[in-house]
Amino acid sequence: xxxxxxxxxxxxxxxxxxxxxxxxxxxxxxxxxxxxxxxxxxxxxxxxxxxxxxxxxxxxxxxxxxxxxxxxxxxxxxxxxxxxxxxxxxxxxxxxxxxxxxxxxxxxxxxxxxxxxxxxxxxxxxxxxxxxxxxxxxxxxxxxxxxxxxxxxxxxxxxxxxxxxxxxxxxxxxxxxxxxxxxxxxxxxxxxxxxxxxxxxxxxxxxxxxxxxxxxxxxxxxxxxxxxxxxxxxxxxxxxxxxxxxxxxxxxxxxxxxxxxxxxxxxxxxxxxxxxxxxxxxxxxxxxxxxxxxxxxxxxxxxxxxxxxxxxxxxxxxxxxxxxxxx
Numbered sequence: 001x002x003x004x005x006x007x008x009x010x011x012x013x014x015x016x017x018x019x020x021x022x023x024x025x026x027x028x029x030x031x032x033x034x035x036x037x038x039x040x041x042x043x044x045x046x047x048x049x050x051x052x053x054x055x056x057x058x059x060x061x062x063x064x065x066x067x068x069x070x071x072x073x074x075x076x077x078x079x080x081x082x083x084x085x086x087x088x089x090x091x092x093x094x095x096x097x098x099x100x101x102x103x104x105x106x107x108x109x110x111x112x113x114x115x116x117x118x119x120x121x122x123x124x125x126x127x128x129x130x131x132x133x134x135x136x137x138x139x140x141x142x143x144x145x146x147x148x149x150x151x152x153x154x155x156x157x158x159x160x161x162x163x164x165x166x167x168x169x170x171x172x173x174x175x176x177x178x179x180x181x182x183x184x185x186x187x188x189x190x191x192x193x194x195x196x197x198x199x200x201x202x203x204x205x206x207x208x209x210x211x212x213x214x215x216x217x218x219x220x221x222x223x224x225x226x227x228x229x230x231x232x233x234x235x236x237x238x239x240x241x242x243x244x245x246x247x248x249x250x251x252x253x254x255x256x257x258x259x260x261x262x263x264x265x266x267x268x269x270x271x272x273x274x275x276x277x278x279x280x281x282x283x284x285x286x287x288x289x290x291x292x293x294x295x296x297x298x299x300x301x302x303x304x305x306x307x308x309x310x311x312x313x314x315x316x317x318x319x320x321x322x323x324x325x326x327x
Contacts, residue, residue, distance in 0.1 A: 004065060005052055006033055008042030010108040010119070011155055012170065014056060016048045017065035030069035032111065035061060039112025041069065041077055073111075080109050087139065091118060094134050102126055105148065106156050115142040119156060122147060154200035161198065168205045169198075179203040183211045186218060187242070217242040220261050228264040232257060237264075 003018045004025055017033045019025065029044040046052055053060065069077075088107045095104060102122040109116055116139055128145050135143045148156070155169040184196055184207045198204040221240050222228050228237055228249060235249035238256070246260045 003048035005045045005048050006031060006042040006065065007045055008033060008035065008040045009037075010106060010117070011152065013061070014045070015061035015063060016053060017042075017063055019065040025068070030074070032066045032069055032073060034064045034066055036063070037117075038110045038114030039066070041073070041111045077111065080111065084109050087116065090138060091135060094138065095131065098131060098134070100126060100128065100131055102128075105153055113141060115144050117144045117146055119146050119148050119152075121149065121153060150200045150202060151205070154198065157199075161204075167199055168209075169200075177208060179205060179208045183207045186211065186214045188240075214242055217245065220245065221247055222264060222266045227267045228259075229267050230257070230259050230264050234267060 001018050001020060002022065002024070003016050005014060006017050007014050013035075015033070015035060017031075025031070025044045027044060027046060031042055031044055033040055033042050084107055087109060088104065091107055092104050095102060102120045105119040105121060107116060107118055116135070118135070126147075132143045132145060151169060154167065161167045179202065181203065184203055187207065187210070196203060196207075218240070221242070222237050224237050224240060226237050227234055228247070230249055230251070232251055232254055235251040235254075235257075237247050238250050239248040241247065241258070246258050247264060248256055248258050249264070250256055
């Protein structure tokens with residue numbers, strides 16, 4: 001019995017499915033699988049090796065792989081795709097008639113017909129119990145309402161990214177984790193929001209899963225502003241080209257040149273000597289209020305004076321005021 005990782009469903013779920021046959025299945029093979037939602041159509045990604053399963057961050061479903069998709073199954077899948085468009089229009093009409101404040105995104109019809117999944121977006125929580133009853137009577141099947149958000153909407157609707165390939169969220173990303181600007185700045189992107197935003201209007205997901213690779217390249221190159229030794233002499237780094245593994249160096253009279261990481265060597269900054277060949281004076285490392293003496297040196301003696309115990313002056317305890325002269 002062999003196990004395979006299969007992608008299925010409109011939101012690209014993944015699971016490990018066992019096949020009661022020794023016939024090998026290859027990447028891209030269309031299959032019919034049994035999931036917790038019912039009978040669904042899916043695509044084989046790879047064999048479920050231990051390393052492949054460990055790549056998934058969350059829990060992954062395990063179930064049965066029923067069969068390789070036949071011609072009748074493909075015909076039924078095309079009919080379901082046509083029926084989903086009609087079910088979307090009918091569902092939207094019911095929502096508008098009931099005046100429910102939600103935006104309908106997609107209606108997914110499970111291959112086996114066990115349920116109808118309605119994907120929507122809304123501000124806050126919505127009581128859709130009456131809507132579910134109406135839709136159950138309309139389609140005579142089980143209704144599942146699923147609220148999604150920005151990146152999940154793109155996962156359902158996006159097709160091709162700016163790079164010309166399938167959008168990452170629709171292709172392989174399992175979890176839609178947030179992306180912060182700190183991850184994007186490492187790649188030196190354009191400040192134009194249209195260039196750094198994906199189909200969902202937020203920062204591109206590729207900035208997150210590419211971060212480790214760019215961080216490794218960034219650690220190999222000398223930082224911007226540092227002095228390096230090049231084949232043409234010392235210079236100052238003014239720019240990094242991470243993917244090309246090279247830096248742009250300002251060589252002064254020689255102008256600007258590019259060098260690979262193997263051609264440059266980081267130079268230590270030497271202290272500037274004082275005039276007359278003497279050593280520069282030691283920096284004051286003390287605090288702002290006069291500074292502390294270095295360790296190993298004793299403090300100067302304090303001036304003796306009348307001691308105050310618990311904030312009291314011993315002269316005033318005896319009724320004497322030291323500010324007044326005795327006659």
